[in-house]
Amino acid sequence: MTSNNGWQIRALLVSLTFAAVILSHIGLVALLQETRFLVPSASEPILLKPDVVKLFCLGHEQLAADLYWLKFVQYIGDSRARRTDKHNHAYDYLNIVTTLDPHFTQPYWFAAFVVGAEMERPDLAKALIERGIQANQSNWYLPYIAGINQYLFAHNETEAARYYRLAAKFPDAPKWLGRQAEILEAKIPSLVKEVNTWDTIYRNSNDHLVKERAKERLAATWMRVFKLSPSEEIRKRARKALTELGIEVR
8 A cells, every 4th residue: 555545545534533523413413402402593503511522522522622613713703693692602612622622722812802801701711721721731821811811801910910920930931921920919000000911912912813802902991091191191101002003092
């Protein structure tokens, strides 16, 4: 057998296995619908519990995780529908994805920015991110994300600083992380801390959706500074920052 033929056979086996995973899931959903354990809805996605999905993965959890990740991206991409359901199923999708493949780190950003922020459930976001921290113990990014979730969405500065310090201990962590912890613990106005946090996320995130959300929140926070500050010097600084973000203020 040539190496080319061997590669083709392996590719075919992977494709067939992936199809079996999908069909198993679809078949199970259909069975549950017929027995009235699930009631289908045109607007509600049908999401099984992670352990049930895992049972039907036939040992190919990563492939199934990729499938659910794509479905999640489509789900949050429908912004009009999400304004209606308030991202109600975001946690369910991310819980499945991170259970099937806890080493896939991108979902943990969305745990903070969708589950923690949009769903207003930083407690659920924390549970997901902790799963990632345990599965990826050499990754400084995950405790950093946990800190963001605690500060911005759980409003717990002490816990956020603890996560930042944990992240700062990693050899490849950026130098500014330790400084972030000091800023959170300092007795300075909360608006200053919030501007600093969103600015750091905006300037350091490589994910387009996260970067856009950070830009929106940063602009909104600078606008609050501009409107609330009695100091003309600070108002000038806020106006300059907003201009750099593409927002003109009169």
